[in-house]
Amino acid sequence: MHGRSRVFLLRRIHFKDSDRPRQLSCQTSPPPLPPDSNLKPLCLQGRLHEALSGMATLGTEVRFHGYDALLTACIDRRAFLEGQLVHAHMIKSQYLPSVYLATRLLIMYVKCDSLNDARHMLEAMPERNVVSWTAMVSGYSQKGHRAEALELFVKMMEAGQLPDEYTFATVLTSCTGPFGPKHGRQIHSLALKTNFDSHMFVGSSLLDMYAKASEIDDARRVFDMLPDRDVVSCTAIISGYAQLGLDAEALEVFKLLHKEGMECNYVTFSCLLNALSGLAALDYGRQVHGLVIRCELPFYVVLQNSLIDMYSKCGSLIYSRKIFDNMLERSVISWNAMLAGYGKHGLGSEVVRLFKSMVQEVRPDGVSFLAVLSGCSHGGLVDEGLDFFDFMVNGQRMKPDIGHYGCVIDLLGRAGRIEKALDLMKCMPFEPTTAMWGSLLGACRVHANVSIGEFVAQKLLDIEPENSGNFVILSNIYAAAGRWQDVARVRELMKERTVTKEPGRSWINLDKTMHTFYSSDRSHPQREQINAKIMELYERIKEAGYVPDLSCVLHDVDDEQKESILLGHSEKLAIAFGLMGSTPCKLIRITKNLRICVDCHNFAKYVSKVYARYISLRDSNRFHLIVRGTCTCRDYW
């Protein structure tokens, strides 16, 4: 009996259970869905417009989650008009957003590049939290409005809101420019007090701030003190060295971190390749290219652009072109890098040809024209260059900047139209730069224009009296005109002034080692053999007709000493060293920090002829490929 009733009871219950699921589920299932609950799935599926009409239909029934989903979708898609609709709907429904939702609105405006609306939102909010303030600071920072970002940061603290690690990381990116470092240091001390300075993002931002202020030692100190490192902080320190031209240091710190197993991304390799371009370190460049492939990053356009640039600056245009040709998509920068590469190598006709295919695919920008104009100048295509300038101004309606004028002045000077170049300098809407005067002075040397040369040199000596290169060229001009008294006068002039010039430095990469030479260098371990080699070269090329150009020496010494000073020029040391290799290679690649001097250029031409070698010499201005006694620069540089 008892057992039966139990079974009965159980069956009844079981029966009831399945028969009345609704009543029972009232206690175990979630509460009924809010009316706006279908907005979120629509937003997540990317059906933003359906969600918006849903919002309109629901009227005042839209709640927190609905607005949140809508705003998130607008933020993700940078949908400004849609975001405004959501905002308007909130106002019409008299919905009072929480601090969170108001902040989401603010962020929506920031992401849609409507900083005024965002600022208005921030001002109108009855309450703000650290996220609201930081989002606004970030908006100003990312749009380059540094002053506004810093002002808002101050306002935030005046309002009693303490910054957090996000705020610090953001606001420090606005600490560049003239007063940036001053503010940056203050913010650094604030971060120290609040212990956010060792946060990885804050640290990356801090060290980048110092690097951009040329305070690389402080940047390094911040980096070394960081408790943790990630790919961004490591990249930031490498980039810091590279930005300041401290290419060897950039490579050193990369080697160190790489040994420690640092992670790399495409930014890291871009910065590193930049440093290797400066060093003309083709071997390392190839190795990094290999790493890029192994890290499965080779299809980043940014990285391919860096590789194009690296190979061309390391003297290997063929590889640049291979990468360029294999790119699935190219940006305007890819084209510009390739154009600049041809230009620096003096291949003007390739520049023109490439530019013509470029305009079929993308619209050239200011840098494209700079590359084309400078390429035409280096390639000797004077009229073509002037036509391109005309095309830029009248065809494309672009406003040339000071760099474009510099190229055209260079072009005119090369053509010997020096008065015309002077006229252009007078009527252009910019102040002439030392580079322009320098280019004109070079033109006066090549075209033996003594009178304008004197005038231009005087200008240069006023503006940069410390640059002895100008004295040397003026001396060359006088010497070419046979005005030896004036040569002596220039020499006197130079003695009066305390001339501190950047020491000439050349380097050559042999057997994966960089050998660096300074003028009259006595430090290289093989200096005895190098000197002996130079003397051997000297004797042999003299037989072939080489005459040292003593006007390249301005020290007040006798001719014999001048000769020995000339023979001590860093590029000659490097050439001699390059010829000493036990396994002689056909091509000797040399890099120099300044412009090559007239005498060394001539020396290299004779060596290439007598010793049947190719000499590739990259100076601060361009490549000189010297073969069988002639140079691709056609003696104009």
Added chain:
DNA sequence: CCGTTCGGGG
């Protein structure tokens, strides 16, 4: 919950 750091070509 939401907001963050490094960045290619003259």
